[in-house]
Amino acid sequence: MIVCRRCFLNLNINQFQILRRRVQLKRAIDCVPATARILDGKQLAKEIQDEIKEEITLWTEKGNRRPCLRAILIGDDAASKTYVEKKMIASESVGIDSDTINLPSDITEKEIIDKIRQLNKDSNVDGILVQLPVPEHVSERNVCNAVDPRKDVDGFHIINVGRLTLNMDTFIPCTALAVIELIKRSEIKTFGKNIVVCGRSKNVGLPISLLLHSDARNECPGMEATVVLCHRHTPPEQLEIYTKTADIIISATGVVGLIKAHMVKPGACVIDVGITRITTPAGKTKLVGDVEYENVKKVAGAITPVPGGVGPMTVAMLMKNTLKAAKNLATPPEQQ
Incomplete structure (x- = not known):
């Protein structure tokens, strides 16, 4: 974009702001890779389970x-x-x-x-x-x-849910914990970022939003993000307004194709928690998520596949919670 010096000096403030936004948008688009980085939940889950296996071995060796x-x-x-x-x-x-x-x-x-x-x-x-x-x-x-x-x-008992809302140490629902662990291990920045969580279930969407928005200084450390919580009944035009400004989009509604490419800010991280079994035109069945994967990965900076994304991580978090329970139950209350 070329603007002559005289025209540039004669711009009013509104015209200048519009021009600056266009330049910033072009720079952002130029920085986005041709295709998103695939966040391989299957590989990360294997790494976590290997760590848990080693920890359990040490645990049993102590008697x-x-x-x-x-x-x-x-x-x-x-x-x-x-x-x-x-x-x-x-x-x-x-x-x-x-x-x-x-x-x-x-x-x-x-x-x-x-x-x-x-x-x-x-x-x-x-x-x-x-x-x-x-x-x-x-x-x-x-x-x-x-x-x-x-x-x-x-992590579904009312006491554990209550402790989570107060950012206390507790059992965190496995899928929510899987999303947080995926973000951490993929080195996706959350501090001060805008995040849209689409899905309000008490087992997935709500605990994810609680963990993302809260203070990192808590007993259960938060991720210091600004979080907007939407759901399947958020009007599409309103949902699009939120997602277009989001640095991270997390969808957990079970609505096939809810998140489309034009709704995603270039370079954003997209985490697909949804999983639905559909029948293809060829008569075969396959698992899909909430995100139009093939189109969105051309815009996003990072994306999880379905299957192979959040699912394997959820199972790994169940292993982590079980080991935590064993250690807690083996430790006298006064030492916890």
């Missing part, structure tokens, strides 16, 4: 027993079964004693809670997770609150 995880799977939902199997495989790989308790879909809420209470009392069990969703006739909140907060490795 401690292996951490113990018990998963409760209700019904025969194929997706839930697959998720639990992946968690059990990961547990075995790092040295965690794990097992799945399969319960029928017509089981009563009382029977589920009775089973959870048995595990609460079992001194050999460190971590308990109930695979969600539960059947419609069962209260998810009642079931999650039945788990001993000290063994709540999913």
Whole structure:
């Protein structure tokens, strides 16, 4: 862009600001790579699980027993079964004693809670997770609150949620912790940055926003960002206003194709937490996220794939929480 000296000197303040913004935008676009850096959650998860395995080895060499995880799977939902199997495989790989308790879909809420209470009392069990969703006739909140907060490795108990809102040390929901760990290990800067979190669930979107916006000096250190929390019912034109100014976009709505290339600021980091199974025109099924991946990666500076992004990291964070539970339960309260 060439402007003669006389014209430049005659610009009013509004014209000057417009010109400056155009130059800054061009510089920003020129600095954006042809395609985004792929944030490989699968590789990062492997690195984390290797670290956990080494830590568990040291733990047991000191005479401690292996951490113990018990998963409760209700019904025969194929997706839930697959998720639990992946968690059990990961547990075995790092040295965690794990097992799945399969319960029928017509089981009563009382029977589920009775089973959870048995595990609460079992001194050999460190971590308990109930695979969600539960059947419609069962209260998810009642079931999650039945788990001993000290063994709540999913971070869903009301006490752990409350501690998180106050930035206290606690069990953080695994997917939220996965996103934060992914950001840290990928060296994505958050201090003073603008971040849009799209998704308001109490298990994912809300805890992510709590961790991102809070003070780093807290007991549970925050990430010092300015956070806007949106969701699937935020009007598209309003969502676009927010995302275009965001340095980081995190989407966790389960709405396929929600985040499109024209909504993303050049060079922004895009983290896709959504996962939906769709049928292709060829009749095959595949997993996709909330982000139009192929188009957005041409604009973004960094992006997570689906699958292979946040998913593997979530499993790794479950291993991390289980080890934390084992260590906490083995330590007298006065020493914690």
